[in-house]
Amino acid sequence: MKALILVGGYGTRLRPLTLNVPKPLVEFGNKPIMLHQIEALVEAGVTTVILAVSYMSNVLEEKLEQHAKRLGIQILYSHEEEPLGTAGPLALAKKYLLVGDNPEPFFVLNSDVISDYPFSRLLEFHRGHGKEGTICVAKVEEPSKYGVVVYDQENGQIQRFVEKPQEFISNKINAGMYIFNPSVLNRIEPRPMSIEKEVFPFMANAGELFCMELEDFWMDIGQPKDFLRGMCMYLTSLRKRSPEALHKGSNIVGNVLIDESVKIGENCKIGPNVVLGPGVVIADGVRIKRCTVMRDAKIKSHSWLESCIIGWESRVGQWARLENVTVLGQDVNVQDEIYLNGVRILPHKSISASVPEPQIIM
Amino acid sequence: MKLKAVILVGGPEKGTRFRPLSLHLPKPLFPIAGFPLIHHHIEACCKVEEICEVLLIGSFQANDALKRFISREKKLFQKPINYLQEYSMLGTAGCIYHFRDVISNGQPDAFFLMHSDAYCDFPLKELIDFKEKFMPYLMMTVKLPKDQTLHYGCAGINNATNEIVHYRDKPASFVSRDINAGVFLLDFSIFETIGAHFQSKLTRNMSFSGLEEDSMDKMNRHNRISFESEVLPKLAGTGKLFAYRINRFWLSIKSAGSALYANRAILDSYRLKHPELLTEQDNCRGNVYIHPTAEVDPTALIGPNVTVAAGVIIGQGVRVRNSIILDAVELKNHSCILNSIIGWHCVVGEWARVEGTPTELNPDAPNATTDSFYLFDKHGKLLPSTTILGRDVRVPAEVVIRNSIVMPHKELHRGFQNQIIL
Numbered sequence A: 001m002k003a004l005i006l007v008g009g010y011g012t013r014l015r016p017l018t019l020n021v022p023k024p025l026v027e028f029g030n031k032p033i034m035l036h037q038i039e040a041l042v043e044a045g046v047t048t049v050i051l052a053v054s055y056m057s058n059v060l061e062e063k064l065e066q067h068a069k070r071l072g073i074q075i076l077y078s079h080e081e082e083p084l085g086t087a088g089p090l091a092l093a094k095k096y097l098l099v100g101d102n103p104e105p106f107f108v109l110n111s112d113v114i115s116d117y118p119f120s121r122l123l124e125f126h127r128g129h130g131k132e133g134t135i136c137v138a139k140v141e142e143p144s145k146y147g148v149v150v151y152d153q154e155n156g157q158i159q160r161f162v163e164k165p166q167e168f169i170s171n172k173i174n175a176g177m178y179i180f181n182p183s184v185l186n187r188i189e190p191r192p193m194s195i196e197k198e199v200f201p202f203m204a205n206a207g208e209l210f211c212m213e214l215e216d217f218w219m220d221i222g223q224p225k226d227f228l229r230g231m232c233m234y235l236t237s238l239r240k241r242s243p244e245a246l247h248k249g250s251n252i253v254g255n256v257l258i259d260e261s262v263k264i265g266e267n268c269k270i271g272p273n274v275v276l277g278p279g280v281v282i283a284d285g286v287r288i289k290r291c292t293v294m295r296d297a298k299i300k301s302h303s304w305l306e307s308c309i310i311g312w313e314s315r316v317g318q319w320a321r322l323e324n325v326t327v328l329g330q331d332v333n334v335q336d337e338i339y340l341n342g343v344r345i346l347p348h349k350s351i352s353a354s355v356p357e358p359q360i361i362m
Numbered sequence B: 001m002k003l004k005a006v007i008l009v010g011g012p013e014k015g016t017r018f019r020p021l022s023l024h025l026p027k028p029l030f031p032i033a034g035f036p037l038i039h040h041h042i043e044a045c046c047k048v049e050e051i052c053e054v055l056l057i058g059s060f061q062a063n064d065a066l067k068r069f070i071s072r073e074k075k076l077f078q079k080p081i082n083y084l085q086e087y088s089m090l091g092t093a094g095c096i097y098h099f100r101d102v103i104s105n106g107q108p109d110a111f112f113l114m115h116s117d118a119y120c121d122f123p124l125k126e127l128i129d130f131k132e133k134f135m136p137y138l139m140m141t142v143k144l145p146k147d148q149t150l151h152y153g154c155a156g157i158n159n160a161t162n163e164i165v166h167y168r169d170k171p172a173s174f175v176s177r178d179i180n181a182g183v184f185l186l187d188f189s190i191f192e193t194i195g196a197h198f199q200s201k202l203t204r205n206m207s208f209s210g211l212e213e214d215s216m217d218k219m220n221r222h223n224r225i226s227f228e229s230e231v232l233p234k235l236a237g238t239g240k241l242f243a244y245r246i247n248r249f250w251l252s253i254k255s256a257g258s259a260l261y262a263n264r265a266i267l268d269s270y271r272l273k274h275p276e277l278l279t280e281q282d283n284c285r286g287n288v289y290i291h292p293t294a295e296v297d298p299t300a301l302i303g304p305n306v307t308v309a310a311g312v313i314i315g316q317g318v319r320v321r322n323s324i325i326l327d328a329v330e331l332k333n334h335s336c337i338l339n340s341i342i343g344w345h346c347v348v349g350e351w352a353r354v355e356g357t358p359t360e361l362n363p364d365a366p367n368a369t370t371d372s373f374y375l376f377d378k379h380g381k382l383l384p385s386t387t388i389l390g391r392d393v394r395v396p397a398e399v400v401i402r403n404s405i406v407m408p409h410k411e412l413h414r415g416f417q418n419q420i421i422l
Helices: A033-043 A057-071 A088-092 A119-129 A182-187 A195-205 A224-241 B037-046 B064-077 B091-098 B100-104 B124-130 B146-151 B190-206 B215-223 B227-235 B256-273
Strands: A002-008 A048-053 A074-079 A106-110 A113-115 A133-139 A147-151 A158-163 A172-180 A209-213 A218-220 A256-258 A274-276 A287-289 A291-293 A304-306 A308-310 A321-323 A326-328 A339-341 A343-345 A359-361 B003-010 B051-058 B081-085 B110-115 B118-120 B137-143 B153-157 B164-169 B178-187 B241-246 B250-252 B288-290 B306-308 B319-321 B323-325 B336-338 B340-342 B353-355 B387-389 B400-402
Touching: A002 A033, A002 A088, A033 A048, A033 A057, A033 A106, A033 A119, A048 A057, A048 A088, A057 A074, A088 A182, A113 A172, A113 A224, A119 A133, A119 A172, A119 A209, A133 A147, A133 A195, A147 A172, A147 A209, A158 A195, A158 A209, A182 A195, A195 A209, A218 A224, A224 A256, A224 A291, A224 A308, A287 A291, A304 A308, A308 A321, A321 A326, A339 A343, B003 B037, B003 B091, B037 B051, B037 B064, B037 B110, B037 B118, B064 B081, B091 B100, B091 B190, B091 B227, B118 B178, B118 B256, B124 B137, B124 B178, B124 B241, B137 B153, B153 B241, B164 B227, B164 B241, B178 B241, B190 B227, B250 B256, B256 B288, B256 B323, B256 B340, B306 B319, B319 B323, B323 B336, B336 B340, B340 B353, B353 B387, B387 B400
Parallel strands: A002 A048, A002 A106, A048 A074, A133 A209, A256 A274, A274 A291, A287 A304, A291 A308, A304 A321, A308 A326, A321 A339, A326 A343, A343 A359, B003 B051, B003 B110, B051 B081, B137 B241, B288 B306, B306 B323, B319 B336, B323 B340, B336 B353, B340 B387, B353 B400
Antiparallel strands: A106 A172, A113 A218, A133 A172, A147 A158, B110 B178, B118 B250, B137 B178, B153 B164, B153 B178
């Protein structure tokens, strides 16, 4: 089977992290986002993954090659010269998607979404109703930020979409994970096209579009605030599915994922909801809650971190306090005793003064 | 030569900008660099041989704290030190006039008059040497940046003769950069001047029938005479009032921010004068005073510019910088205290951060005060300043208290920024 992952553009909302690293390679739960998706697809029987890319694609190609070999699959690249929206890339990748005598349904994924990825169940459900397309829907608390889906509760047939509704219509939204029959490609041209506005409504009217509710967790982690929320959900799900992956100890609280190479000092209190990447060093007396700390970062003694993303190789000084979705890019140096509140800091910066109000430091 | 020293210490109605720290303790007794504020004034006076007695005048009740303080100072310096209590507000001239007999007792030649707010390395001997026979009244002055002078008494000085020819207290517009530094050396003829002024005021006020006010108010108005706003302006230009200009560090301690700054300056002066008071150990940086009964964990990092009072407990990995920690405070593990005053018996939880904004000097104006005279900016927002925790405040673990003032006995349940918490 085949899958198309819409990688797209610059990942601007996840800056400063995405200034150095293409978004699909940013580690989520100590594994590149894209790898979570690809591994789940492989489990459902996918052998060819096509990535619709436009930015930093050679970096992607390099990094993913080893994983492709390991998983025994083929990874192909469909390069967008201009942004083709959410539907256009499908037409561009047509030649890859229609390979073979009897083209089967293929998956399409938005690269920002994390979930338990129930692809096997999705395939089964799709084959069951026999129509052209099935999309996943997720239940969310604030649906008006997304595209809301109205459907028949009995069989899942979609009636209509409402983008960013002004009144409450439903709390189920388009989760950005689909499975389509190849005939869908007849509806799409290789130009900038929106799948939500120009393809789905027609399919729905023709009774060809169904949806399946996601049961476990789902999050669009395209921005730091949601990245951290998604991290909490992911760790909760790990606790249920494979609790042995999570760390235990007298200095651990709640769900904490720690790479085996991490060093932690004395009198620390780590968690709940913390991910520590490879090579991270935590000194004595550190308190971390609700954070992701990327590879090779160092947190010095007696500091306090809550709801932060600490970029690769960054250093946080002693007695520092970082909170409120503070994001450090790669190789940022925060000096001792600094207070950062909701600050985004671009790569390679050195911070020697506190920033008590949310700001971007370039 | 035989001299006396009079230190005006004010009363509970005064020093309100020092609240909440002055709510339970007279401001003159507030500890700075390990000792009550006026200890530094008294020490300077007692070092001068010519001074045979130190008198403190104020309207505070002579309570235990004050009595104990005075008896300790007497024992320490082996000089007579006495407190004279004003029972009604007499004003800065009225109060010394009221006690003129006590001050003149023993026939001294002149007396020093000092304000407890003013702090510097008091050049009392220099004042004695500078004062000539033809200078009955000598005022110490210091130069301030133009914009700050409006909050003080401004003196117009004849540069050739050092006579003060003009004087305005807290003028509405700029008068002079030389301001009243709060230390005087006065002949006893000052009491005649004040007496004459008192009489003329009395007769002037008698001429109004005062139908609306009762006699109590009338009497209070008569009795209150201000040295700065009533006596000095009259003396200016009469050939009797002269200025001794100082060019050294000077500070008016009006608010908590200036208390911190004075703390830093006085700790600095200990390097030369009292090095035995400074704590030199591995977990200290710069000038630090730690009371011998305080317990400080070796993994903590204290200083520079920190005073730690008696019975304080500082836990593991605590950071304290540019702050005053008062008696019996407990700072729990990994907490961080910057630019703050932590009141008596406060408890700060683990990993909490208590932080004020340092009020830094303008390096171009060596005698600039650190004080902002306003608490709020024009939008009604609290201006960033020293964070103060009043007595017995409890700060929970892991929160941040920044640029805030917390009233005594408050138990906090969350963090606060830029607020006054009642």
